[in-house]
Amino acid sequence: KQEVTQIPAALSVPEGENLVLNCSFTDSAIYNLQWFRQDPGKGLTSLLLIQSSQREQTSGRLNASLDKSSGRSTLYIAASQPGDSATYLCAVDTGNQFYFGTGTSLTVIP
Amino acid sequence: NAGVTQTPKFRVLKTGQSMTLLCAQDMNHEYMYWYRQDPGMGLRLIHYSVGEGTTAKGEVPDGYNVSRLKKQNFLLGLESAAPSQTSVYFCASGRSGGDTQYFGPGTRLTVL
Numbered sequence: 616k617q618e619v620t621q622i623p624a625a626l627s628v629p630e631g632e633n634l635v636l637n638c639s640f641t642d643s644a645i646y647n648l649q650w651f652r653q654d655p656g657k658g659l660t661s662l663l664l665i666q667s668s669q670r671e672q673t674s675g676r677l678n679a680s681l682d683k684s685s686g687r688s689t690l691y692i693a694a695s696q697p698g699d700s701a702t703y704l705c706a707v708d709t710g711n712q713f714y715f716g717t718g719t720s721l722t723v724i725p
Numbered sequence: 726n727a728g729v730t731q732t733p734k735f736r737v738l739k740t741g742q743s744m745t746l747l748c749a750q751d752m753n754h755e756y757m758y759w760y761r762q763d764p765g766m767g768l769r770l771i772h773y774s775v776g777e778g779t780t781a782k783g784e785v786p787d788g789y790n791v792s793r794l795k796k797q798n799f800l801l802g803l804e805s806a807a808p809s810q811t812s813v814y815f816c817a818s819g820r821s822g823g824d825t826q827y828f829g830p831g832t833r834l835t836v837l
Contacts, residue, residue, distance in 0.1 A: 646823045659815070659826075659828040661826065713826065
Protein backbone atom coordinates (compact mmCIF):
# COMPACT_ATOMS: atom_id res chain seq x y z
CA LYS A 616 0.00 0.00 0.00
CA GLN A 617 1.25 3.46 -0.87
CA GLU A 618 2.30 5.57 2.12
CA VAL A 619 2.75 9.32 1.73
CA THR A 620 4.63 11.34 4.34
CA GLN A 621 5.03 15.09 4.66
CA ILE A 622 7.66 16.72 6.80
CA PRO A 623 7.51 19.04 8.65
CA ALA A 624 3.95 18.90 9.95
CA ALA A 625 4.05 22.63 10.67
CA LEU A 626 6.29 25.49 9.61
CA SER A 627 6.44 29.20 10.49
CA VAL A 628 8.51 31.62 8.44
CA PRO A 629 8.83 35.40 8.22
CA GLU A 630 7.37 37.11 5.18
CA GLY A 631 9.70 37.21 2.19
CA GLU A 632 11.54 34.02 3.01
CA ASN A 633 11.92 31.21 0.48
CA LEU A 634 10.85 27.80 1.77
CA VAL A 635 10.69 24.13 0.82
CA LEU A 636 8.02 21.61 1.73
CA ASN A 637 8.79 17.92 1.48
CA CYS A 638 6.76 14.92 0.41
CA SER A 639 7.92 11.30 0.28
CA PHE A 640 6.14 8.17 -0.94
CA THR A 641 6.96 4.50 -0.60
CA ASP A 642 6.02 3.07 -4.01
CA SER A 643 7.63 4.67 -7.05
CA ALA A 644 5.00 3.22 -9.43
CA ILE A 645 2.96 6.39 -9.72
CA TYR A 646 1.19 8.12 -12.58
CA ASN A 647 1.59 11.61 -11.22
CA LEU A 648 1.97 13.66 -8.07
CA GLN A 649 -0.14 16.66 -7.19
CA TRP A 650 0.28 19.47 -4.67
CA PHE A 651 -2.82 21.01 -3.11
CA ARG A 652 -3.54 23.94 -0.84
CA GLN A 653 -6.23 23.78 1.84
CA ASP A 654 -7.44 26.81 3.74
CA PRO A 655 -9.14 26.30 7.14
CA GLY A 656 -12.66 24.95 6.76
CA LYS A 657 -12.36 24.81 2.98
CA GLY A 658 -11.84 22.26 0.27
CA LEU A 659 -8.61 21.59 -1.58
CA THR A 660 -7.28 23.67 -4.43
CA SER A 661 -4.88 22.13 -6.91
CA LEU A 662 -1.57 23.99 -7.21
CA LEU A 663 0.63 21.85 -9.43
CA LEU A 664 0.46 18.45 -11.07
CA ILE A 665 3.66 16.66 -12.12
CA GLN A 666 3.36 13.72 -14.47
CA SER A 667 5.58 10.73 -13.69
CA SER A 668 7.72 11.48 -16.76
CA GLN A 669 8.38 15.07 -15.64
CA ARG A 670 10.98 16.38 -13.23
CA GLU A 671 9.35 19.67 -12.27
CA GLN A 672 6.49 22.08 -12.77
CA THR A 673 6.32 25.80 -12.14
CA SER A 674 3.46 28.19 -11.53
CA GLY A 675 4.29 31.73 -10.50
CA ARG A 676 6.23 31.64 -7.23
CA LEU A 677 5.70 27.89 -6.88
CA ASN A 678 8.01 25.18 -8.17
CA ALA A 679 7.45 21.50 -7.60
CA SER A 680 10.02 18.81 -8.31
CA LEU A 681 9.66 15.06 -8.56
CA ASP A 682 12.27 12.35 -8.11
CA LYS A 683 10.29 9.19 -8.70
CA SER A 684 13.17 6.79 -8.17
CA SER A 685 13.84 8.07 -4.67
CA GLY A 686 10.15 8.60 -3.86
CA ARG A 687 10.43 12.32 -3.17
CA SER A 688 8.85 15.58 -4.17
CA THR A 689 9.45 19.11 -2.99
CA LEU A 690 7.35 22.25 -3.24
CA TYR A 691 9.41 25.42 -3.33
CA ILE A 692 7.67 28.70 -2.49
CA ALA A 693 9.61 31.83 -3.34
CA ALA A 694 9.24 35.16 -1.52
CA SER A 695 6.55 33.91 0.84
CA GLN A 696 3.57 36.13 1.66
CA PRO A 697 1.01 36.06 4.52
CA GLY A 698 -1.58 34.95 1.97
CA ASP A 699 0.41 31.75 1.49
CA SER A 700 -0.57 30.65 4.99
CA ALA A 701 -2.50 27.39 4.59
CA THR A 702 -2.04 23.64 4.76
CA TYR A 703 -0.22 22.12 1.81
CA LEU A 704 -0.91 18.52 0.86
CA CYS A 705 0.72 16.26 -1.65
CA ALA A 706 -1.04 13.34 -3.27
CA VAL A 707 0.23 10.52 -5.48
CA ASP A 708 -1.89 8.95 -8.16
CA THR A 709 -1.35 5.19 -8.54
CA GLY A 710 -4.02 4.73 -11.21
CA ASN A 711 -7.57 5.39 -10.18
CA GLN A 712 -6.70 6.27 -6.60
CA PHE A 713 -4.97 9.19 -4.96
CA TYR A 714 -3.06 8.72 -1.71
CA PHE A 715 -2.64 11.87 0.35
CA GLY A 716 -0.10 12.96 2.89
CA THR A 717 -1.25 14.55 6.14
CA GLY A 718 -0.03 17.97 5.08
CA THR A 719 2.30 20.74 6.20
CA SER A 720 0.64 23.66 7.97
CA LEU A 721 2.42 26.83 6.84
CA THR A 722 2.23 30.16 8.65
CA VAL A 723 3.87 33.21 7.06
CA ILE A 724 4.42 35.91 9.65
CA PRO A 725 4.08 39.54 8.42
CA ASN B 726 -20.02 27.66 -13.40
CA ALA B 727 -20.32 26.42 -9.80
CA GLY B 728 -17.64 23.70 -10.06
CA VAL B 729 -18.19 21.02 -7.41
CA THR B 730 -20.92 21.54 -4.84
CA GLN B 731 -21.82 19.46 -1.81
CA THR B 732 -25.06 19.22 0.14
CA PRO B 733 -25.45 19.58 3.10
CA LYS B 734 -22.57 21.59 4.58
CA PHE B 735 -23.14 20.35 8.13
CA ARG B 736 -25.12 17.51 9.65
CA VAL B 737 -25.49 15.89 13.05
CA LEU B 738 -26.79 12.33 13.22
CA LYS B 739 -27.54 9.90 15.99
CA THR B 740 -26.00 6.44 15.91
CA GLY B 741 -28.01 4.17 13.63
CA GLN B 742 -29.58 6.92 11.54
CA SER B 743 -29.11 7.04 7.80
CA MET B 744 -28.36 9.88 5.44
CA THR B 745 -27.22 10.69 1.92
CA LEU B 746 -24.61 13.25 0.92
CA LEU B 747 -25.00 14.77 -2.52
CA CYS B 748 -22.16 15.88 -4.76
CA ALA B 749 -22.80 17.71 -8.01
CA GLN B 750 -20.38 18.93 -10.67
CA ASP B 751 -21.05 21.04 -13.75
CA MET B 752 -17.74 20.46 -15.56
CA ASN B 753 -18.84 17.32 -17.45
CA HIS B 754 -16.18 15.28 -15.66
CA GLU B 755 -16.17 11.51 -16.01
CA TYR B 756 -14.45 10.72 -12.73
CA MET B 757 -15.87 11.48 -9.30
CA TYR B 758 -14.55 10.66 -5.84
CA TRP B 759 -15.62 10.64 -2.20
CA TYR B 760 -12.98 11.17 0.50
CA ARG B 761 -13.03 11.53 4.24
CA GLN B 762 -10.58 13.70 6.14
CA ASP B 763 -9.72 12.96 9.74
CA PRO B 764 -7.15 14.67 11.97
CA GLY B 765 -3.72 13.08 11.60
CA MET B 766 -4.95 10.70 8.89
CA GLY B 767 -5.01 12.82 5.77
CA LEU B 768 -7.65 12.30 3.10
CA ARG B 769 -8.68 8.73 2.42
CA LEU B 770 -10.63 7.55 -0.58
CA ILE B 771 -14.00 5.95 0.22
CA HIS B 772 -15.46 5.20 -3.23
CA TYR B 773 -15.02 6.52 -6.72
CA SER B 774 -16.70 6.40 -10.11
CA VAL B 775 -15.14 6.40 -13.58
CA GLY B 776 -18.39 7.22 -15.35
CA GLU B 777 -22.16 7.28 -15.16
CA GLY B 778 -23.52 4.02 -13.78
CA THR B 779 -20.15 2.82 -12.44
CA THR B 780 -18.74 2.76 -8.91
CA ALA B 781 -15.69 1.21 -7.26
CA LYS B 782 -14.30 0.82 -3.76
CA GLY B 783 -11.49 2.94 -2.46
CA GLU B 784 -9.30 2.55 0.59
CA VAL B 785 -12.03 2.77 3.30
CA PRO B 786 -15.39 1.70 1.77
CA ASP B 787 -16.94 -0.16 4.72
CA GLY B 788 -20.17 1.37 6.05
CA TYR B 789 -20.75 3.47 2.92
CA ASN B 790 -22.59 3.00 -0.35
CA VAL B 791 -22.55 5.17 -3.46
CA SER B 792 -24.51 5.69 -6.65
CA ARG B 793 -23.83 7.52 -9.91
CA LEU B 794 -27.14 7.50 -11.73
CA LYS B 795 -26.39 10.76 -13.52
CA LYS B 796 -23.00 11.89 -14.78
CA GLN B 797 -23.11 15.12 -12.83
CA ASN B 798 -24.13 13.61 -9.47
CA PHE B 799 -22.37 11.26 -7.06
CA LEU B 800 -24.24 10.24 -3.90
CA LEU B 801 -22.68 8.88 -0.72
CA GLY B 802 -24.96 6.98 1.64
CA LEU B 803 -24.58 5.96 5.24
CA GLU B 804 -27.15 3.26 6.03
CA SER B 805 -26.52 3.05 9.78
CA ALA B 806 -24.27 5.83 11.02
CA ALA B 807 -21.61 5.11 13.64
CA PRO B 808 -19.51 7.55 15.73
CA SER B 809 -16.43 6.37 13.79
CA GLN B 810 -17.96 8.01 10.71
CA THR B 811 -17.67 11.45 12.28
CA SER B 812 -15.49 13.25 9.77
CA VAL B 813 -15.31 15.87 7.06
CA TYR B 814 -16.36 14.44 3.71
CA PHE B 815 -15.04 15.82 0.45
CA CYS B 816 -16.21 15.15 -3.04
CA ALA B 817 -13.95 15.67 -6.05
CA SER B 818 -14.18 15.30 -9.80
CA GLY B 819 -11.76 15.06 -12.70
CA ARG B 820 -11.71 14.56 -16.47
CA SER B 821 -9.74 11.34 -16.20
CA GLY B 822 -7.89 9.19 -13.71
CA GLY B 823 -4.58 11.00 -14.11
CA ASP B 824 -5.96 14.49 -14.28
CA THR B 825 -6.29 17.29 -11.75
CA GLN B 826 -9.02 16.75 -9.19
CA TYR B 827 -11.40 19.57 -8.32
CA PHE B 828 -12.75 19.51 -4.80
CA GLY B 829 -16.02 20.60 -3.24
CA PRO B 830 -16.15 22.63 0.00
CA GLY B 831 -16.82 19.61 2.23
CA THR B 832 -19.54 18.31 4.52
CA ARG B 833 -18.88 18.19 8.25
CA LEU B 834 -20.70 15.19 9.72
CA THR B 835 -20.99 14.44 13.42
CA VAL B 836 -22.43 11.14 14.62
CA LEU B 837 -23.43 11.10 18.28
